[in-house]
Amino acid sequence: MQPMQLLGAVALLGAVAVTLLLPAMSHGEAARGPSPLIYPRQSLPLQFDHAAHAARGATCTGCHTIAASSAASSDDLMPGEAACRSCHAIDRTRPAKVTPPPQPPARCDACHPSWAGDSTAPAEPPRLTVPFPNIKFNHQLHASRGIGCETCHAQVAKEALANESDLPRMGVCLGCHTGGKQPTARCGACHLTLPDGRLKVNLAIGGAIATAQTGKLEPSGSLRGFDAHTPGFRTDHKAAGRDMSYCLNCHRQSECLDCHNGVVRPLDIHPSDYVTLHGADARRNTPDCSSCHRNQTFCVGCHQRAGVASDPSGGLPGRPVQNPFGTGTGVKSFHPPGWVRDAAGEVISTPRPTSHSFQAKRNIRSCASCHREETCLECHSADPARGVKMPNGAGFSPHGPGFAESSRCRALSARNRRACLKCHLVDAPELDCR
Numbered sequence: 226m227q228p229m230q231l232l233g234a235v236a237l238l239g240a241v242a243v244t245l246l247l248p249a250m251s252h253g254e255a256a257r258g259p260s261p262l263i264y265p266r267q268s269l270p271l272q273f274d275h276a277a278h279a280a281r282g283a284t285c286t287g288c289h290t291i292a293a294s295s296a297a298s299s300d301d302l303m304p305g306e307a308a309c310r311s312c313h314a315i316d317r318t319r320p321a322k323v324t325p326p327p328q329p330p331a332r333c334d335a336c337h338p339s340w341a342g343d344s345t346a347p348a349e350p351p352r353l354t355v356p357f358p359n360i361k362f363n364h365q366l367h368a369s370r371g372i373g374c375e376t377c378h379a380q381v382a383k384e385a386l387a388n389e390s391d392l393p394r395m396g397v398c399l400g401c402h403t404g405g406k407q408p409t410a411r412c413g414a415c416h417l418t419l420p421d422g423r424l425k426v427n428l429a430i431g432g433a434i435a436t437a438q439t440g441k442l443e444p445s446g447s448l449r450g451f452d453a454h455t456p457g458f459r460t461d462h463k464a465a466g467r468d469m470s471y472c473l474n475c476h477r478q479s480e481c482l483d484c485h486n487g488v489v490r491p492l493d494i495h496p497s498d499y500v501t502l503h504g505a506d507a508r509r510n511t512p513d514c515s516s517c518h519r520n521q522t523f524c525v526g527c528h529q530r531a532g533v534a535s536d537p538s539g540g541l542p543g544r545p546v547q548n549p550f551g552t553g554t555g556v557k558s559f560h561p562p563g564w565v566r567d568a569a570g571e572v573i574s575t576p577r578p579t580s581h582s583f584q585a586k587r588n589i590r591s592c593a594s595c596h597r598e599e600t601c602l603e604c605h606s607a608d609p610a611r612g613v614k615m616p617n618g619a620g621f622s623p624h625g626p627g628f629a630e631s632s633r634c635r636a637l638s639a640r641n642r643r644a645c646l647k648c649h650l651v652d653a654p655e656l657d658c659r
Contacts, residue, residue, distance in 0.1 A: 259389050259390070259392045259393075259394050260442075260445075261430045261440065262359060262428045262430055262440045262441075262442050263358060263359050263360050263428075263442075264358050264359075264389055264392055265356040265357075265358070265359065265429065265430050266356075266430065267353075267354060267355050267356065267389070268351075268353065268354040269353050269354075269355075269388075270337070270339050270350075270351040270352075270353070271336055271337060271353055272335075272336060272338055273336065273387075274385045275381050275382055275383075275384055275385070275387050276382065276383055276384055276385050277385070279382040279383075285374040285375075285378075285381075285382075286374075287308075288304040288308050289302050289303075289304060290304070290308065292364050292368075292374070293364060293365065293368040294364075294365050295363075295364040295365060296363050296364070296365050296366070297361075297362075297363070298357065298358050298360060298361055298362045299357050300364075302364075303353065303355065309336070312329050313329045313330065313331050314328070314329075314331045315331055315333075316331065317333075319331075320332070320333040320334075321333075321334075333350065337350035337351070339351060359417055359425075359428045359429070359442075360415055360416060360417065361414070361415055361416070361417065362415065372401075376397075377393040377397055378391055378392075378393065379391075395445075395447055395448070396447055398415065399447075399448070402414075402415075412424055412474045413474070416442075423473070423474065423475055423476070423477070424442065424474050424475045425442075426441050426442040426443070426475055427439050427440075427441055427442075428440055428441075428442055442475075449465065449471075451464045451465055452465045452471075459491060459493075459494060460494060460495075466481075484517075485516060485517075494517075507590075507591060507594060508588070508591055514590070514594075515590065520590060520593040520594055521593065521597060521598075524593070524594040524595075525593075525594065525595060525596070525597060528594060528595050533559065533595070559595075560581065561579055562579070563577055563579035563580065564579065564580065564581045565580075565581055565604075572604065572621075574621065582623070585623075598647065602647065602648065604620060604621050605620050605621050605622070605623050605648060606620045606647075606648045607620050607622075607648050607649050607650065607653060607655065608620070608648070608649075608650060620648065629655055629658055629659060630658060630659075631658070634658040635658045638656065638657075638658055642656070
């Protein structure tokens with residue numbers, strides 16, 4: 226036979242003649258069988274009964290003689306004709322040779338049913354095609370540690386047809402490779418890697434079919450449970466992202482920064498018609514809009530163009546409201562009565578259950594989607610030159626009683642004095658928390 230490669234000391238032979246082509250799988254299908262990205266598609270025009278041979282005393286290493294000494298998954302572990310001749314009296318000059326029972330059959334079509342062996346048949350029967358697996362494996366290392374063939378290929382000796390479902394999957398490997406140095410849990414110990422150490426994720430899946438088709442290796446969720454790269458993973462990968470070293474097995478850190486810093490945003494990050502649906506997410510702040518959008522430009526600009534902002538002119542003092550939709554003009558109101566002013570139009574100085582201060586403390590980001598800083602400073606600034614004031618001439622303080630002498634005041638002032646200067650004058654004693 227021609228050389229063929231196989232990961233695992235398993236002859237993928239059938240009890241009936243088969244040509245096995247393993248198609249690409251979805252996440253659900255991959256859970257039921259080995260991924261074609263790891264074991265490319267194969268062609269097996271041969272029949273073989275593992276269970277029958279095992280019942281007659283055949284052993285794995287009896288046919289796969291070099292499996293225990295193999296150190297690479299590219300080694301040819303498939304038994305050749307010489308291994309079969311140890312039991313079968315094969316005679317190539319007599320392709321239809323008949324052997325009396327209980328001797329094993331010697332006819333060529335006993336193993337090659339698609340080859341008739343007559344004048345119309347080709348000179349050689351069709352050969353098996355088992356491509357290199359896209360994974361690294363050292364049989365010799367495992368055998369030296371007492372790991373038997375049945376540990377990874379448990380059902381082979383019990384089945385008439387051994388196929389891709391009998392090749393070990395990641396769950397079998399994780400039974401031993403749970404962490405630590407020995408046995409290692411490093412992904413690159415088994416998966417193919419690039420020169421920079423990252424996993425090779427674009428893998429050929431053409432296999433027995435001569436194509437240039439490739440597939441992308443992605444986590445299925447079997448390792449951590451929350452790392453499956455499903456369609457929703459792009460917007461909900463916070464749990465997996467907490468372990469940056471895990472992500473860097475496949476990704477460059479620049480990929481994260483490109484998206485999270487807004488350089489490259491996938492066009493399908495939001496579902497269709499998200500403009501009419503985003504309000505609920507924005508109120509809950511999930512996902513955090515500000516991770517990609519600037520509230521004071523992107524959000525406010527869109528709300529102003531759509532006429533759902535209370536200050537479409539930009540929120541600057543002295544500018545008249547220009548809003549054909551009526552919001553902010555008194556034609557219609559976005560907020561309930563008592564939000565800022567009472568029925569007489571006077572600014573409410575004592576917060577009520579309907580006051581905007583309660584909602585602002587819960588989620589100030591929702592306010593920032595429509596309002597700019599100037600809207601808040603109009604009432605809350607301590608600068609006498611600004612907008613609406615309390616009777617004592619000061620602005621409405623957003624801080625609670627005793628804030629000026631508190632450690633909270635000192636901590637915020639030490640961290641970012643510029644934020645304090647939004648409301649307080651440069652020489653104001655409040656800047657020193659007095």
